[in-house]
C-alpha cells in the first residue's frame with residue numbers, strides 16, 4: 016500500500032494485536048509435527064488443508080507439504096500421510112493400513128477423546144435402540160471423523176430446527192463438534208428435551224472446546240476498546256466469519272482481510288487513534304504481526 020503523504024512524519028498509529036487470537040493448541044501442535052517431519056524427511060501428504068488459512072498452507076507447501084483429498088489417496092503408493100487436528104473416521108486409518116503408507120496422526124487429543132466418547136455412546140445406544148446426535152456442520156472434517164465412530168449413523172444437527180430428525184420415542188445422546196456455538200448447543204439440547212416423550216433417556220454432552228468457545232465475548236471486549244479493528248482470517252474459515260461478525264456487531268469500523276495486501280488506505284481516513292488487529296483460531300500469529308507492521312507504517 017502507498018503511504019499517504021498527509022500521514023508522513025506523524026505519530027505512528029497505536030496498533031494492538033489481540034493476545035488470544037490465533038491458533039488453538041491442537042493446531043499449533045499439528046503444525047509443529049508437520050514442520051518437524053518436513054525438516055527431517057522432506058515431503059508429507061496432508062489429508063485436507065492443515066488449517067483454513069491459505070497463506071499458512073502456502074508456507075508449509077513451500078517446505079514440501081502436499082495437500083491431498085481422499086480421492087488422491089488412491090493414487091499414492093508410498094510416502095507419509097498426515098492427519099490434521101480435525102481427525103479422521105476409521106475408514107481413513109484402514110485405507111492407510113491397506114496401502115502400507117506411513118501415518119503421522121496429528122489429530123488433536125481433545126478430538127481423539129471425543130471420538131472415543133462418541134464410539135462408546137454408539138455402542139450403548141445399540142443396546143437400547145437409541146440414537147447418537149451431533150451438533151455440527153455436515154461435511155466438516157471433524158464431524159465426518161465423529162460420525163465415522165457410529166458407522167455414519169449419527170444424526171447431524173446443523174441448527175435447532177433439525178431436532179425434528181430425532182425420534183422423540185427413543186433415547187438420545189447428544190455431542191457437539193468442538194468449535195460450535197455454546198448458545199446454539201444449549202438451545203438444541205433444550206429443544207431435544209422438550210420434544211422427548213416422558214421417561215425417554217436423554218444424555219447431553221457439551222463437548223465444545225473451551226480453547227475457542229470463549230473467543231467471541233473476549234473479541235467483543237477487544238473490538239470495543241479500539242477505534243478501528245482489522246480482522247485477519249481465511250476466506251474459507253467459518254470460524255473466521257463468525258468471529259468477524261461478533262467484532263463488527265460491536266464495532267462497525269471493523270474490516271475483514273485475508274492478507275496484508277487487502278488493507279485499504281481509505282479505511283484509515285479519518286485517522287483512528289487506535290487499531291486492534293485480531294483473527295480466528297486458524298489465523299497464524301506471524302500474519303497478524305505482518306498486518307500490524309504494515310498499519311504502523313502508514
Ligand code: SF4
Pocket residue numbers: 039040041042100101123124125126193194224225226227
Ligand atoms: S479447537 Fe480445541 S479441539 Fe479443536 S483442534 Fe483446537 S484445541 Fe483441539
